[in-house]
Amino acid sequence: MDASALQVLTMAKVIQTAVAPVFLITGIAATLGVLSNRLARITDRARLLDRRLKHPQDESTTFDLQTEMRALLKRSRCIHIAFSASVLSALLVSAVVMMLFxxxxxxxxxxxxxxxxxxxxxxxxxxxxxxxxxxxxxxTRSMRRGMIFADFSQDDN
Incomplete structure (x- = not known):
C-alpha cells in the first residue's frame, strides 16, 4: 500500500472519529431550540405583566404581578445560563473536531x-x-403557587 492510500485511509479514520462530536453538536443545537422557545415564552409573559403593571390596580393584584415578574426574572436567568453554557459547549466540541484534523x-x-x-x-x-x-x-413551582394557572382543585361536578 502506497503512502497516499495510507494517508487517505488515515484521513477517513479521522473523519469517522469526528462524526460523534458532530452528532453532539446537533443535539446541542436541538437543546438551544428548546431554550429559545422557553425564553420566548418567558419574554412574552413578562411583556404582558409589564403592561398590566403600568395600569393602576389594587395593592394585592400589583403584589401578585410583581411576584410573578420576579419569578420570570429568575427563570430567564436560568435560561440565560443554560443558553450560554450550551453555546460554549458547542464551541468546544467544534474546536475538538478542528483539532482532530x-x-x-x-x-x-x-x-x-x-x-x-x-x-x-x-x-x-x-x-x-x-x-x-x-x-x-x-x-412548576410558580404553577403550584397559583401564579400562572387558576386554582383547579375545585371539582367541576
Missing part, C-alpha cells in the same frame, strides 16, 4: 488538548442541563 494534517500530538476540550464541553453541557432543570423547577 489539525493533529492529523500537521502530525501534532494534541491528545491532551483534545481530551481537555471535550471534558470542558461535557462539563458545560452538564451545567446547561442543570440550569434548564432549575428553570423547569421554578416554572
Amino acid at each position: 489539525i493533529s492529523h494534517l500537521h502530525t501534532m500530538d494534541l491528545g491532551i488538548t483534545i481530551a481537555s476540550a471535550f471534558i470542558g464541553a461535557m462539563a458545560l453541557l452538564i451545567a446547561a442541563f442543570l440550569a434548564l432543570l432549575a428553570e423547569v423547577f421554578l416554572a
